[in-house]
Amino acid sequence: MAERLRVATLNTLYYPQGDRWRERLPLAGAQLAELDADVVGLQEIDRARDRDRALAALAPSLTYDVVRAAETQRDRYPRHWDGVVTLVSPRAITLVAHRVLRLTHLRVAQAVDLRTHGGRLVRFANTHLHHPEGAEGVSVRSRQARAIVTWLDELSVELGSPDAEILVGDLNAQPKEPAVAAFVAARFRASYAEAHRAPDATFASGLVASSITAGPPRVCLDYIFIRGAATLTGAGLAFHRPSPQHPGLYPSDHVGLFADLEI
Secondary structure: OOOEEEEEEEEOOOOOOOOOHHHHHHHHHHHHHHHOOOEEEEEOOOHHHOHHHHHHOOOHHHOOEEEEOOOOOOOOOOOHHHOOEEEEOOOOEEEEEEEEEEOOOOOEEEEEEEEEOOOOEEEEEEEEOOOOOHHHHHHHHHHHHHHHHHHHHHHHHHOOOOOEEEEEEEOOOOOOOHHHHHHHHOOOEEHHHHHHOOOOOOEOOOOOOOOOOOOOOOEOOEEEEEEEOOEEEEEEEEOOOOOOOOOOOOOOOEOEEEEEEEO
């Protein structure tokens, strides 16, 4: 019998000043609790202030375990390498392994192996790729994506082949970039595009904050990829509603995604 799993991803926006975190936290926490996801990949977490634990605490019924890619913190900005965190709810799954891959440009990927109550092995990977626009950024992201694919294949040898693999994160890459193509070539399927026949914009959300400068038009940068014995039953946007009282206040500068799966 198939087992149901809801997964999600969100770049939470870390900037030392002017990101309105204190105002955004209750809003993000309420939407996290409402989302009711079993596993959530977070990127751009300010670990110096335990933002990951503060967010997880606002969904107490899910009793999230906070799995950090690193327990140490770089002493200066940028801090991308330790800002990747996965929240795991033990209600439907058990954490059995955790591995981390250091990428170039202070980037990182983490993989958590999860055992469902029915005994199926799910490998959940979470990453945040390099951000610059232009040819150099495209090239770096492509190399990082290929490195992640190779690493995941190596983990299947080291830890055993999972029944299903899920890869989430802020790729800083639009759908036609080589980084996305590298995952598709490795038989990963983009869940939102599969469910809706096209990707949707995940950046920028509409958040108004002093740390945010004018950027590109709204584009798709965030993804939930799946491969293996995972059947997609639904997908959509998450963390995408502004505060009813303050239209310029969103949970983040990115919009999150969720996917409902049967394993």
